[in-house]
Amino acid sequence: MIEQQILQVTAAAMFFIGLAGMAVSRNLIKVIMSFQVVLFGVNLALFASGLGPLGPSLFSTTLLVLSISIGASVEALALSLTIFVYRHYGTLNPWEIRRLRH
């Protein structure tokens, strides 16, 4: 099915855009946003894999809902951690936040 392929490719694109964003950003909040983009990609891929000629299967929709909820909770945790990081380091630039010695 062509739509399935298109959606899967877009899902891959979202995934890698998100990963690139995590590798590139200079602000921790942008990093978390990129992580959200990754989750978008994953959820879309999950959805697209379940597309049949009659629409999405029930199984994949269920997994999708589960994935969305888990992704949202992980992000909440990550955001609360960034607040602590900001208070401790005074900066949100991941390229400057390091504890390992050179």
Added chain:
Amino acid sequence: MTTALTIIFATLLIVVTLSALVIKRLVYSLIMLFFSGLLLGAIFLIYGASYAGLFQIITFAGAVSVMFMVILMLVGGELLSTGPRFSREQLVGCILAAAGFLVVAIILWQSTGSLVRIDEGTVTQGLGTFGNDPLTFLWSFRSWDVLFLIILVSATLAGIVSLFSKEASED
């Protein structure tokens, strides 16, 4: 017809997401992310996965984006991504990601959908007040509900932004 719709939504999604990551002012970036989540939920809705689509809109475009805003305002002051725009490290990351994407896209395209497939018979979800024809969904009565939902959530977002940005601009 659905193919064209899919292509439009897919390209729109990618453009919006890219802009979410490229824009420097964090507030605008977050708004773009909100729209990205909204678009994704719309894609789900088009295909008739109403529960999933609504869930996506409510959590990601609703709760998570608002949470991002609140955190941004709590952290405060760091509304701009700092640093040079094109540094060597950023280039390396982008190239690696692009290469990875190309390979994966080739794989996915060539497998013509047989690589990743989650089938559970041909049973679609039984919450089908929206029917299974994606086009009819756009014109059926429930679409107004979704529209109102979108307006409501966008308004909340805008409200929070304006509420907190007063504090930020008072620095």
Added chain:
Amino acid sequence: MNPYYAEWLVWLLPLSSVLLLPVVSLLGGRAREWFAAIIIFISAVLAVTLVPTALAGGTQIAVSWLPVYGLQLQVRVDGLSVFLALVVNLLGFLIVLYSQGYMGRQAGLTRYYCLILLFIGSMTGLVMAGNFLQMYIFWELVGICSSFLIAFWYDRPEAVRAGLKAFVVTRVGDVGLLIGLILLYVDTGTFSFDALEALARQGGIASGLLLTCGILVLLGAIGKSAQFPLHVWLPDAMEGPSTVSALIHAATMVNAGVYLVARVSPIFGSSGVWLTCVAWVGIISAILGATMAAATLDVKRVFAYSTISQLGLMFLALGIGSPGSWFASQFHLMSQAAFKALGFLAAGSIIHLLGTRNMDEMSGLGRKMPVTFAAFFFSVVAMSGVPPFIGFWSKDLIISELQTGGFYLFFALALFVSVFTSFYAFRAFFKVFYGKPSELIQSKPIHESPLTMTIPLALLSIAVTVLWLLEGQVSRLLGISEPAVTSPWVYAASLLALMVGFLPAYCLFFRRSPEPSHLLQRHRWISTIQNVLIEGYGFDPLYERTFATPVMKLGSAIRTIQTGILGKNMWGILIFLLVVALVVLAI
């Protein structure tokens, strides 16, 4: 089934009491020590009750464990298992008793007793295992306990380094053992010793495979028993407490290798090449150990090298392949355990009081520590092979088997080893206990040890003197008829070797004529040889250069990848994804 369920309890009791020990130690230090001693005593008694079963021909109890793979939990009660279980538990009891006085009141004693109990239980489980896999599990446990106990005083970096070294070196052997037993399983489909023995006797295992597995299993034994080329960990293991050295590195754990070779010799013994390998490993280790012990200045290292040497003699005996030599090796195992443990305990009490291990700083202790003097004396004469102590009888059995078998080269080399054995033993003895009291000794108040320390020393000294009377009983237990010493020349040869070794030691270190330092100055070649021996023939630096340094360098090189920066770590993730995607594309 034994009415006391002794087959299970003898190894399960110490293992399970490890869990109880921290609870008991809440009641106080004395409760903990006596608890450990009582548990081991009960376990020794249980081992004694197993003797009638073993004499009657032995049994094997099997409990189904993983039926899917055909694995069974097999407890084997036969002469060899019960013999070693007795050695382990009786020595363990005496050493736990000794530890009460020796370790005194230190921090971390709960950990010490837990590890000792775990060790004794695992060692008993090892010898009573009926199949390879079960034995391997206990093999690993024993190795871990040994490394932890070597590094017991973990504030000292040398101790930690020694513990790591022991672990890594024995690991090399363990990997060989694991590969060997898996290969055997893949080919024959069974782990059990009985089944493998039957198969080997019928010729059901291909000879090439038999030899390969035999060499690999031998590698495991080499690692555990500190034979050439994996002998480098034992001298450094002397950083641990002396009771640990006595229990683990003299009497029990290093005997696990000998036990393994003895246990599998019915399986692999049909291969002559394997027997030759065992014999050569043994004799080379014996020569290395004996010569290195003659030059070292550290009193515990003398005993460590001596252990390597004596174990080498046991391997040599096992490599001959006849039932008489098999018996000789086990008998020598028992005697070595007794006199070596005694020696370590005596050396331990000296080190404990003086705070140094360097023999140059100790002299003239004889008058001040009579009990230790007597214990050390008994250990030394037993080690050298002075009749009628047990060392004489057991070593002579090995040497006579060599002579009857016609292995004249090994016979000559074994006599060479005996010469050096008596030399280094008496050298240590005279250096430490005779002569004028050194400054160190004059500066410290020397007192004799408490009763919990002297009783084990006394018991072991008596054992060393009279155990040879039990030779008949041991042969009955092991199910082998007592080999007869065919030629009186063997006795003459070994006594001659004893004298040849004793006289230089006597002249140099007792009568001090010629004075050793004069000898070193006048004849340069002696000091060169001494330097080579002290450096351990260069094995340590060689291993360090070829194995340890490259690994450390590789580690430092990889360390530069770990930057702690998110962006750079993401590169790693992206590279990995790229590689995986490329692989999928290729497929």
